[in-house]
Each structure stands twice: as structure tokens, then as C-alpha cells.
Amino acid sequence: MAINESFPMILIAIALCCLVVNTEARWMIGNKLSWKRVIVVDQSGKGDYKNIQEAIDSVPSNNVESVFIRVEPGVYKEKVTVPEDKPFIILSGRKTETTIITWNDNGDIWKSPTVSILASDFVGRYLTIQNTYGAGAKAVALRVAGDRAEFYACKIVSYQDTLLDEQGRHFYNNCYIEGATDFICGNAVSIFQNCHIHSISTQNGAITAQHRTTPAEETGFFFVDSKITGVKSCTLGRPWGPYSRVLFIRTYMSNVVVPQGWDDWGKPSMHSTVYYGEYECYGPGANRSGRVEWSRSLTTEEASIISKDMIDGKSWIKA
Template identity: 65%
Template sequence: MAFGGNYLILFGLALSAFGAVSRSVTDQLTNSSAVLLRVDQSGNGDYKTIQEAIDAVPSNNKELVFILVKPGIYKEKVTVPADKPFITLSGRKASETFITWSESGGIFDSPTVSVLASDFVARHLTIQNTHGSSGKAVALRVSADRAAFYGCRILSYQDTLLDDTGRHYYQNCYIEGATDFICGNAASLFEKCHIHSLAEGTGAITAQRRESPSEDTGFTFLGCTITGTRTAMLGRPWGDYSRVVFALSYMSNVILPQGWEDWGDQSKQRYIFC
């Protein structure tokens, strides 16, 4: 497991990715010409479900669409299709606005929310998969470029956040799970996030999947807080060239002294960066 100059490369990569995502987000949040759609379970909005509002966005969308979700518990699976970019999905408070589902199985099939479209923003939402501890149960899948999440709570047990592909930014988010609960092969910056492990033994927080030295991917945690119920590892390498950095972050004594594990394959220690 290596330290040193590569840290600056990965940190620069994360900031570059954040820059691209940030510009996209700023355009969405400040452009007054965005189409506004309201979701309200009581029937006092444009739609009663979040998916109905997303379905109303035309294919190959080129307009900024702001979907305001009124407080409530929305029991539904939500998918933002690849041909519907430029959507912002926003609650008012994460503690009052829940998107929830209970499903286990494959990491691409079980997510409560799947983001497949670029230039996506989520704000002040709780996204959770309530299946529990018996198997993979993804709360949020992000398989698109330029996606950002602000003040969101992302909750499950195993594989909570499938940070799959693309450049992503997470700010002031709370992410909770027990086993490999931030996983995937995106290029992502987690800034001022609270990461909480539910592991009862040696569960890993991250499982980054970089497969080749030519991939500009990795997870950077900057100014984050790491807590847990018992003990945990910072991560283990899902891919042969996994890259993860925790910088300027507080770690409680939940993190075991060794910090990382090699997933039972010592040969991976030659190439991973953590």
C-alpha cells in the first residue's frame, strides 16, 4: 500500500472532477429558467410520485428541470434514465424527505435510486434500502458523469452506495453501512461527509474497483468524519489497482490499527494505492 506523490495526483484528479461537476451544478442551481415540477403525495403538486415526475421529463432533455419533493416517505424505486440529463431532485430537509425501498440481490438490480443520466443533482434527501444485513442491498447507484449530492443521507447495510462510473461530488452527506458500503469505480470527491460503519467485526467502508493503471478513477475523502458502532477497516481492494485517499479527516477509534485489508490476496498490495 503506497503513499507519497501519487496522493497529489489523485487529489488533483478529485479536484478536477469536482470542478467539472461543480460548474454543471452551479449552472443548474442558478439558472432561473429551469422547469419546476412539484411532487406531493397529498395531491397538491404536479405529481404524487417521484418517478412520475421523472417520467414526465422528455427523452433527450436539454432543459434544466428542478423537481421539488415535498416532505414525506416515498416508497418507490426511482430511476433517472440515461436520456434525461439536467435534472435536480430536491427535498427541503433530508430528515423529512425519504425515498425508501427494501430489496436485495444484484448490485445493479437492488438500488432504491439509480442515476443513469449525466448532469444530475440531489439535495436534502434520505435515500435508503431497508432490506437489512442479509445480502447486497444498494440504496443509491450512480452510473453517470457529472453527478452531485448535497446534504443527503444514504442508508443501507451492504453496498449502500454503488459509486459506479463517472465523476461525482458528495458534500455534507451522511453515508451508513457495514460491508463495502461505498463501492465502485467512479472518480469521486467526498467533502465534509459523515461516514458511519455499522460493522460488528471487520467490515470494510470502501471497495474501490479500479482495474488498470490507465483509469483516472478513485475515491478521495476530504475533511470527513468517520465513526462506527464497533470496528471497521477503511477499505479493501475490489479491483487490482484500487485507489482511495482519506485526507484531513477525523477517524474515531472504530478504525482498526491496520487500516486496510487486501481481500485475502497479498499480490494486490503491489498495485493498490491507499
């Protein structure tokens, strides 16, 4: 009789254990993310690998199946590269503040990154990615050069050229990006939604340096429902390329944004070719009365174009 009475309790216990183990997997499937293989990275030795690069290296070349790499909390002092022939990787921590990938390098923007994403169809979640070199040289924290890359609740931190958003279609959601000089740069077409942009510049350092070089390129940086804070003063951007394109939509701007808003990098010839605009931005730094005359107050129609559709997002951005 005692055995029969305890049997339901055993079943409940087993069910609870399964629920705990599968909570993340069930959540991911519910949000249109699924995978064929799970790899656990744990510095304590309880996972499949102790460092992240080893886990990525274990994914076969020309991979065609989704691989979920779960990174347990810890400070991972390593350079990480997802090579071009390893698409469909999901790299996820459990909590942004406790899952840290860090390195200290500078110089070449293509060689200094702490993390380099060269593959397509990549998803990064709940990670802090930092380059601790500091001021004085280019020091990239994250380089993204693959197509269809997504980042959720990631913290990306350096001083100069923090995020090299090099090429491809990218989506950043609820991310924190910090730097002082040109710290979001490159020639991707990217939407930054609900992101926190924090400038540590003390002398009008530019947040963006977008590299669009011809009017035919459908590239640009588009900030939607985001916010800008900082320590002293900054500009919204300056043109790395002559057709540089950056737009801010419904974004909060603190008083760190200087009244002129934008910088021409000493190249007045670009005034007629760059496309810099703002729409329904607010906060003490959003007052357009002092803006440079070659920036734009976007119309509702112009602003409405900025959506996931412009990067064919419905086909690859997860819910």
C-alpha cells in the same frame, strides 16, 4: 382616503408572498443553479405528481433544459430511476430528515438500488435514500452511473453496498453515508467533501471497495475534511480491483477504525498495485503506527493534487 392608505400595505403583502415562493429559486440562481421548468411532487395531491418516478417520467427524452423537481416532505415508498436520456435534472427535498425515498430489495447490485442515477448532469439535494433490507445480501440504496453528478446534504443508508458509485465524475458534499460492508463501492472518480461516514459493522467491515482495474484509469474515492464514526470496528477499505485507489485527507477517524487500517481481501498480490493513503488525518483511529506497510502516508504534494480540478469540477460543480 382609506383605500389609498391601505394600498402600500397590499403591495408589501404581495411582495412578501412572492419572496416566500421564490426564496429557493433565488438561492439556487445565486449559487449558479437555474432551471427552465419546476415540477412539484406532493403526496397530498397539491403538487403536479404524487410520486417521484411520475415526475421524472414527465421529463422529455433527450432533455436539454434544466428541470427542478421539488419533493415535498414525506416517505416515498418507490424505486426511482433517472434514465440515461434525461440529463439536467435537479431532485431536491426541503429537509433531509423529512424527505425519504425508501425501498426493500436485495441481490443484484444493479437491480436492487432504491434510486438509480443513469443520466449525466444530475443534482440531488436534501434527500434521505435508503434500502431497508438489512444484513445478509447486497442491497444498494443509491446507484450513480452518470457523469457529473452532485449530491448535497443527502443521507444514504443501507447495510451492504449502500452506495454503488459505479462510474463517472461525482461530487458529494455534506452527505451522511451508512453501512457495514463495502458500503461505498464502484469505479467512479469521486470527491467526498465534509461527509460523515458511519460504519455499523461489528466485525471489521470495509468502508470502501473501489474497483479500479488498471493503472490507466483515473478513478478513485477521495475523502476530504470528512469524519468516520461507527458502532464497533471497521477498515478503511479493501480492493475490489487490483489497482483500487482510496485516499483520506484531513479526515477525523474515531476508534472504530482498526489499527491496521486497510484489508487486502485475502489477495496479497495486490499490495504492490493498490493506492491507499492518508494525509493529516486525526482522531484515535488515525494513528498510522499500526497501519499495513503497503498503505501510504501521503506527502503534502501528493495530497494537494486532490481537488475539484482533478474531475474538471470548475466547469460543472455548483458553488
